[in-house]
Amino acid sequence: MTAAARRLVLTQRPKPGLVPHDSFRIEDGPVPEPGPGEFRVRIEVISLDPAMRGWINDGRSYVAPVPVGGTMRAYAAGHVEQSNNAGYKAGDAVQGLFGAQTHAISSGERVVKINTTLAPLERWVGGLGMPGWTAYFGLLEVGLPKAGExxxxxxxxxxxGSIVGQIAKIKGCxxxxxxxxxxxxxxxxxxxxxxxxxxYKTGNLAADLKAACPNGIxxxxxxxxxxxxxTILLQMNTFGRIAVCGLIxxxxxxxxxxxxxNLRAVLTQRLRMQGLIVFDWEKRIPEAIAQLGAWHKEGHLTIREDVRTGGLDKFVDTLNLLYTSGNNGKLVLKV
Ligand SMILES: NC(=O)c1ccc[n+]([C@@H]2O[C@H](COP(=O)([O-])OP(=O)(O)OC[C@H]3O[C@@H](n4cnc5c(N)ncnc54)[C@H](OP(=O)(O)O)[C@@H]3O)[C@@H](O)[C@H]2O)c1
Structure with missing residues (x-):
């Protein structure tokens, strides 16, 4: 057994603010062996998501906090290296909540097999992965857009956001x-x-938004x-919908x-404001993948990744780019 696996471990819960380096340490260890019914994934790319800042806090949320001493939660993609699971064979490309590490053991739960001839691995944790599913279900099921709106x-x-707007266009909005x-x-x-x-950085958001939305929102x-x-609340049309996806x-x-x-606008304009968590549509992920994949293949959906290198050592610096507007497209870290 070789000492060649690495994982990112939460050492302590951070104080409010950007993610500090001392919240994590890297642990080296042997490459894990899959047990009966399991397979091992060699992770190649890790998805960096704004929600990670919340996942390392204590407190009530939609998932349990990452435990101190535990591997950092992360969507990731890679290839199966070794398998004792009839559904997966060595060489299969897969995506899942594998964690911020180089090797993951999985039973196949919540794992998605991916087609790398349609798009590279990193796109399957981006526009064709969780962020794409969020845009798809969040806009269509919560935003309920109608053509012309x-x-x-x-x-x-x-x-x-990039996927949301493109789906809105596809739907005639x-x-x-x-x-x-x-x-x-x-x-x-x-x-x-x-x-x-x-x-929004020009300081003229209200007037510029009004000019861009002459018929309201x-x-x-x-x-x-x-x-x-x-600012948006004051420009919402009567019976408008607000899908609260994130508050970065x-x-x-x-x-x-x-x-x-300006919450009063919810009352006066009879707005519906609803939060959403992508996990709510877990059972319908194949539908989102099929539709997003088809739009992408047909050229209706442009998807961009911002792929960073440096492995787990660069996790904290790369993650913090999300909260400082430093990324250009889906932020992904190669490991
Ligand atoms: N509910 C769910 O299930 C779910 C799932 C996935 C993501 N989300 C949420 O969706 C949102 C977008 O996530 P993403 O993965 O697509 O990230 P992203 O948009 O690729 O990256 C984050 C972007 O947020 C903007 N930002 C950061 N701080 C800001 C601030 N103070 N004011 C204005 N803009 C700021 C920056 O863009 P600018 O350069 O334009 O400032 C930054 O590039 C986040 O709120 C995230 O939590 C929710």
């Missing part, structure tokens, strides 16, 4: 993104095909929260974020 999505150049900086906004309009994108797919959500502006806040100041 205006859909606004924040963090529009990112993993989830006006798609308006909100993103940070002229380069990201140009990408959202010129490459992704949104109708408009507003740069029917669906808001909220990825950011804070001032952006407050508060994830690394060091003081308690202010609540939405």
């Amino acid at each position: 205006t859909v606004v999505v924040s963090a529009a150049a990112g993993a989830v 006006r798609a308006v993104g909100i993103a940070g900086g002229p380069e990201k906004c140009r990408y959202v309009v010129e490459t992704l095909g949104f109708d408009a994108c507003v740069d 029917d669906v808001n797919f909220e990825n950011v929260g804070g001032d952006i959500l407050d 502006s508060g994830y690394t806040a060091t003081t308690m974020p202010e609540g939405p100041r």
